[in-house]
Amino acid sequence: MKPINVALIGLGTVGCGVYQTLHIQRQRLEKLVGAPINILTIIIENPDKHQKISAKTNVTTDVNAVLNNPEIDVVFEAIVGKEPAFSILKECIQAKKHVITSNKEMFATHGEELKRLASKYNVQIGYDATTAGGIPIIQIIQQLLKANQIQYVQAILNGTTNYILSAMREKNITFSTALDEAQKWGYAEPDPEKDIEGFDAYYKLMILSELIFEKQPDLKNVKRKGIRDITEESIQGLQTEGKRLKHIAKIGYDATGKLTASVEPEAVSKEHPLYAVEGVNNAIHIKGDIVGDLTFTGPGAGSFPTASAMIEDFCILFKKEQTAIASSKAHATV
Numbered sequence: 001m002k003p004i005n006v007a008l009i010g011l012g013t014v015g016c017g018v019y020q021t022l023h024i025q026r027q028r029l030e031k032l033v034g035a036p037i038n039i040l041t042i043i044i045e046n047p048d049k050h051q052k053i054s055a056k057t058n059v060t061t062d063v064n065a066v067l068n069n070p071e072i073d074v075v076f077e078a079i080v081g082k083e084p085a086f087s088i089l090k091e092c093i094q095a096k097k098h099v100i101t102s103n104k105e106m107f108a109t110h111g112e113e114l115k116r117l118a119s120k121y122n123v124q125i126g127y128d129a130t131t132a133g134g135i136p137i138i139q140i141i142q143q144l145l146k147a148n149q150i151q152y153v154q155a156i157l158n159g160t161t162n163y164i165l166s167a168m169r170e171k172n173i174t175f176s177t178a179l180d181e182a183q184k185w186g187y188a189e190p191d192p193e194k195d196i197e198g199f200d201a202y203y204k205l206m207i208l209s210e211l212i213f214e215k216q217p218d219l220k221n222v223k224r225k226g227i228r229d230i231t232e233e234s235i236q237g238l239q240t241e242g243k244r245l246k247h248i249a250k251i252g253y254d255a256t257g258k259l260t261a262s263v264e265p266e267a268v269s270k271e272h273p274l275y276a277v278e279g280v281n282n283a284i285h286i287k288g289d290i291v292g293d294l295t296f297t298g299p300g301a302g303s304f305p306t307a308s309a310m311i312e313d314f315c316i317l318f319k320k321e322q323t324a325i326a327s328s329k330a331h332a333t334v
Ligand SMILES: NC(=O)c1ccc[n+]([C@@H]2O[C@H](COP(=O)([O-])OP(=O)(O)OC[C@H]3O[C@@H](n4cnc5c(N)ncnc54)[C@H](OP(=O)(O)O)[C@@H]3O)[C@@H](O)[C@H]2O)c1
Pocket: 009, 010, 011, 012, 013, 014, 015, 043, 044, 045, 046, 047, 049, 078, 079, 080, 081, 084, 102, 103, 104, 105, 129, 130, 133, 300, 301, 302, 303, 306
């Protein structure tokens, strides 16, 4: 049986989760995809940090080790920022490799171009890990909500801001104390700007927008507001009214037919589907025209939840490939 040869680009929080899962769950995954799985190459930035990787795997800073190796079937990309990730993935696709990415900032900007390129070169692109971490929302929409027209989405797409708002309410602490706590527990980056100003949630919302509405809203129809100015007094005031403050990302058509989006703090009461979503969890509430209201909740970030989304993409991709091979063999024998 021809093995599936894998490359990883990035071996940080997410890349390590993928690497470990491919090792720990090897037997089960190989049974699922119907072939042995080999990690041939890992691309990193600083080789001194990665001494413990198996000698069978080539760990290098040179991306050509992936691009020029025709044996590599699929690339997991987990680095930070638009570049060099976009350029690398473009070249991987042109070299006819499937790609699976967790990079939301890159995918929110260049996802459509990568999807078009993947279709041109007849390879697959998995991006479930870009949005809401371990919640398989992209696959749910792609695979299981085909007949429904989704009318709107409202979601908590950033675990850092949800943790901070939950901690401020539960412990009656200031924004900066809650942020320090989030950083101490590893829930917030050393530079938390993209999370607390709503950019991270905005990137994910734009990825959902492309998937559901096949476009992104005009920037003038997008409102983005962070949580830095929220005071513990305002949160306690809302608490006495039975309300909680949540940093909510929304997208849908307004009454005039314009696609509009927002990421901003909103006070919600007990009946609201996002009221009970606490701590670092994410949640996505969808209204489908046939099914009605659906809410999905779960871990929105972290090494294994994010790796889980990437590995599920990998299994779906290679199960599809095996089915295609099996069906072409069946036709050939008719
Ligand atoms: N962390 C999460 O929970 C999470 C959840 C969902 C999505 N994401 C997304 O997943 C991606 C990875 O996040 P992370 O938290 O795993 O980041 P991270 O811990 O900072 O790891 C980044 C990795 O990329 C490598 N790298 C950086 N620049 C590179 C370059 N130019 N060429 C090759 N390798 C390079 C680094 O190499 P060195 O190790 O040598 O420094 C490191 O291994 C990001 O786009 C992030 O937005 C993260």
